Amino acid sequence: MEGGVITIDYSLLWQAFNMFIIYLLIRRYLYKPLSNFIKGRQETIENNLNTAAQEKEEAEKLRQKYEQSLMSAKQEAREILNNATKQSEEIISEGKREAKEQGEQIIEKAKKELELEKEKVFKELKDEIAFISVRIAERIIETKIDAAAQRQLVDRYLKEVKKVS
Amino acid sequence: MADIIIPVYVTINGTPFITGSVVVTWGIIVFLLVLSILTTRNMKMVPGVLQLFMELILAGVHWMVDSTMGSHRRSFAPYLLALALYLLVANLTGLVAIRQPTADLNTTFALAGITFFLVQVNGFRAKKLGYIKSFFQPIPFMAPMNFISELALPISLSFRLFGNMLGSMIIMLMLYSFMPILVPIIGHGFFDVFAGVIQMFIFVMLTMTFITLAMD
Secondary structure, eight states, rough: OOOSOOOOTHHHHHHHHHHHHHHHHHHIIIIHHHHHHHHHHHHHHHHHHHHHHHHHHHHHHHHHHHHHHHHHHHHHHHHHHHHHHHHHHHHHHHHHHHHHHHHHHHHHHHHHHHHHHHHHHHHHHHHHHHHHHHHHHHHHOOOOOOOOHHHHHHHHHHHHHHOOO | OSSSSSSEEEEETTTTEEHHHHHHHHHHHHHHHHHHHHHHHTTTTOHHHHHHHHHHHHHHHHHHHHHHTOOGGGGHOOOHHHHHHHHHHHHHHGGOOOGGGGGGGHHHHHHHHHHHHHHHHHHHHOOOOOEEEEGGSSGGGGEEEEHHHHHHHHHHHHHHHHHHHHHHHHHHHHHHHHHOHHHHHHOOOOOOOIHHHHHHHHHHHHHHHHHHHOOO
């Protein structure tokens, strides 16, 4: 039994049915799983890219924050250093000033004391000299002179002593 | 070597029922099923060769659907993928000395009939009564010609594929009888691989175009 070359027969129905079967099988076993897989992969890649971009952004923000804090820390350190320098300078100058003042005070005081001492010494000396000179005069002259003349004599002598000193 | 005459295995009242083309198509069904299961059984993020190849074909079908039908008609993609894979394998069976099922008018007419059915059903579904009215455009007098052009669609579609594949097969038979050594390789390259892939592409493309034309 053999068919022709260009004939239409019942095998046409078989071929249409076969094509329907192929359609069902391809849809069930190839199209759906494969296209779902491709879609899923696309989503995964997109998600990964988005996450990566986000993370990069966050890292950039973090970096900027760190840089800023580093800068402010540097600034602070510089300020602290500046302050310390200024303070130390102030302390030094204050110290110098105080020392100078104290020194001047000491000198002043010493001068004053010296003056007082000098005056005291002069006074003592004056009395002593007066006494001694009277005694000497008494001894030398061996004569008594009246008190007023004696006083005059001592004063003149003292003036001479003052001139010398 | 394949014969021009199609072998018949079962007849009903003397009319062929199960022929060589039907049996080969069953083989192709099994082949495509195994291929599908092998492809989708163990899919990886980084695809292997088989997965990559099938992804390429799927992407190609999606691309064709998007560019000729519009991406909102991707629901046709599964049928078009099935059609493309079946036609590709069927047209290439000549390479392994099996008579192409597509060199049988019954096969091509069945496929063109499905396309015709899809065109009419989807055209009616998209435009309802407007689709029937479109047969009487621009003037009712034109209706017979519109019907004829509509009927010419499956006939031209089926005979194009059938003629190409039968012609390829006959030329290959002649080449084998005249120059059986080395020369048929060139013939296989052109008539089986080139013509087969091109005819598959044309058939799928025309199916998409006709459905789109009927729906828009």
